[in-house]
Amino acid sequence: DGRDLALGTSGRTLSVSDFPHLAGLKGRTLLTSDGTTILGVDDKAGIAEIMGALERVLRDGTPHGALRIAFTPDEEIGTGAGNFDVEYFDADVAYTMDGDAEGEIQYQNFNACEADFEVRGVSVHPGSAKGIMVNAMQVCCDINNMLPTLEAPRYTEGYEGFYHLLEIHGDESAGGMSYIVRDFDAASFECRKQTLRHIAKVMNERWGEGTVTLRIKDEYQNMESVIEGCMFTIDNAKLACERAGVVPRVTPIRGGTDGCQLSFRGLPCPNLGTGGDGYHGPYEHATVEGINAATDVVVELIKVYAGA
Missing domain, CATH: 3.40.630.10 (Zn peptidases)
Structure with a gap:
């Protein structure tokens, strides 16, 4: 009906x-x-x-x-x-x-890639963690928050691309997150990958080299x-x-x-x-x-x- x-x-x-x-x-x-x-x-x-x-x-x-x-x-x-x-x-x-x-x-169709972040934290007792602890899960949250909120699948249509968080896992000592990234325009697609690389760079500058490792794997092209x-x-x-x-x-x-x-x-x-x-x-x-x-x-x- x-x-x-x-x-x-x-x-x-x-x-x-x-x-x-x-x-x-x-x-x-x-x-x-x-x-x-x-x-x-x-x-x-x-x-x-x-x-x-x-x-x-x-x-x-x-x-x-x-x-x-x-x-x-x-x-x-x-x-x-x-x-x-x-x-x-x-x-x-x-x-x-x-x-x-x-x-x-x-x-x-979309240009497509997978993007995996690995995060290495520093785990100590939270009562004596000041200036020492690097909470891997918090770093994961920071990474995701650095991405444009409105460029997620829920808010995009037509020829608009997106970042899509598939998975987040780990604890304060180590963790990771996986995304798929999509865009119809090849130049815009490369810009999205560069944004991810820039985020990884900034996170390592903030928390120490080697805290964040990013791996990008291309899947298919338009x-x-x-x-x-x-x-x-x-x-x-x-x-x-x-x-x-x-x-x-x-x-x-x-x-x-x-x-x-x-x-x-x-x-x-x-x-x-x-x-x-x-x-x-x-x-x-x-x-x-x-x-x-x-x-x-x-x-x-x-x-x-x-x-x-």
Whole structure:
């Protein structure tokens, strides 16, 4: 009915206030978990749509060229694509089915890195700690407080980047914290990494050299620079959406996808929407109609490349 939905007896509610698009799904068949686990629509929906499209192609005799199909594991931690044999796959272009609403077409993703701070404290009895103690947990708090508060995921959207604190651990003697850092613009991304390095430098100047160690590990890059050289992949996706009766929307990926790694390895690979939302938590949801529409887009895209 387009209104709030209680997720079983979990005490959780899929609410319109948190997910305003729910109102626009009125009349559709909504798929959710019972609130005690994730639905897994990311990316069971993509698997279902690819298999459903292939079933229809075979059943209906849909015209098509050579098709290459693959399913990659471990996409969420960015490791599966590292084992992908692009040469063996033998395709000119590809598309991942790993997006949000049906009709979304994405070829701009974050530049991404992990940043880990290790903090070495000085632990003594708190009653005689004046001028001696360096509380590692307090240093961790200071590091986090030096980052811009409004550049966290909760306050960003569209093409805005962020710092996201994943974990903080330890005690007064030693500790650490882990971040992921994201930005669409390469220059801004480098500025964010430099901000982290500057914080580590200042902390060591304040508390003593070797108190803070920073390690930054790059994860993936914005594939826009690759796709810009073959924008026909986007034009064809738009045409497929229109033929399927789905409104095409070119949007940025506020995350990553295996397509960005594959694009930089010579296989241009934009991303298409699967009809899901609320990923990575108990509020994941999709609709039967959205999944069917995304499947229609895949079928039409196959026909577009066949010249049909």
